[in-house]
Amino acid sequence: MAGIAPVGSQLDARECDAKMTELPNADGEDFLTSNDEVYDSFESMGLQENLLRGIYAYGVEKPSPVQQRGLVPFCKGLDVIQQAQSGSGKTATLCLGILQQLDYNAVDCQALVLVPSPELARKTERVMHSLGNYLGVKVCACEGCDRVPEDQGNFSHGVHVVVGTPDCVFDMLRRQSLSPDYVKTVVLNQADEMISRGFKNKIYDIFQLLAPKIQVGVFLATMPPEALEITRKLMNKPVRILVKLGEFTPEREEMKLETLSGLSQTDEAAMCWLDKRCRLWKPKNIITKGKLVNKKILD
């Protein structure tokens, strides 16, 4: 671990919030963190042996910038805001942070992950399941509000983590198909996207059903004013991590495309995703699975 004095560690909460909205557009500073610890390897983070095995089996060797700064505080049970671009490793971070803290001797729902779409719920379920394979995690995605009986069936076998859109999760809690009693962590993944899809009030409704003292993680790419409002209302002295655009390199994106292919996404979905990345980084070429994809074919 290398100790550094990061931008943000001396600022108060309000100054930090202001910085988090300004910094993505500013030159010069790459990180804003209100926590001064940076871990450049997973081994130095004090993670459980079986979680490390899951990480290696998943094919990940070195933590990404957001993981180097945000994973350990999250594992310690602190509230954490992580703002970084899509593809920077936020989903893996929240999965690892939850997996490290679960009590595997109890089969109660201990963590909720709220996401903007059923597709992202399924993706998060797969990532959590792969990383937690050696820990025996039971994770379940709510498939959709029209599939309540199937979801109820899955929950009845016992579950540690539930992932779903705010609508679905609220519905499960309201029907008492899911107990709020043992939930100690709630994560809002792609919180900015959830807000733009109109889920803000449903998120507040869910928190009304949970215990008052709960760990909250907020993961997003942008910080609209409503996201700041959510963090102020729901979080307790959060650790703030902002990784600027461009910190995640195209080389690592090769891995994302391989993962995409591995998950048998359609070529169209993969190309659409690549196109978004090319607009961000403007690379000349992207190499994937030994093939060179010339950027021109995406134009």
Ligand SMILES: Nc1ncnc2c1ncn2[C@@H]1O[C@H](COP(=O)(O)OP(=O)(O)OP(=O)(O)O)[C@@H](O)[C@H]1O
């Ligand atoms: N430390 C790492 N090293 C290499 N690849 C990684 C690492 N962490 C995550 N990845 C891979 O990078 C890709 C993006 O990670 P992830 O989905 O966690 O990012 P994200 O920030 O949540 O993206 P999005 O906002 O689009 O969901 C995935 O394919 C994941 O397997």
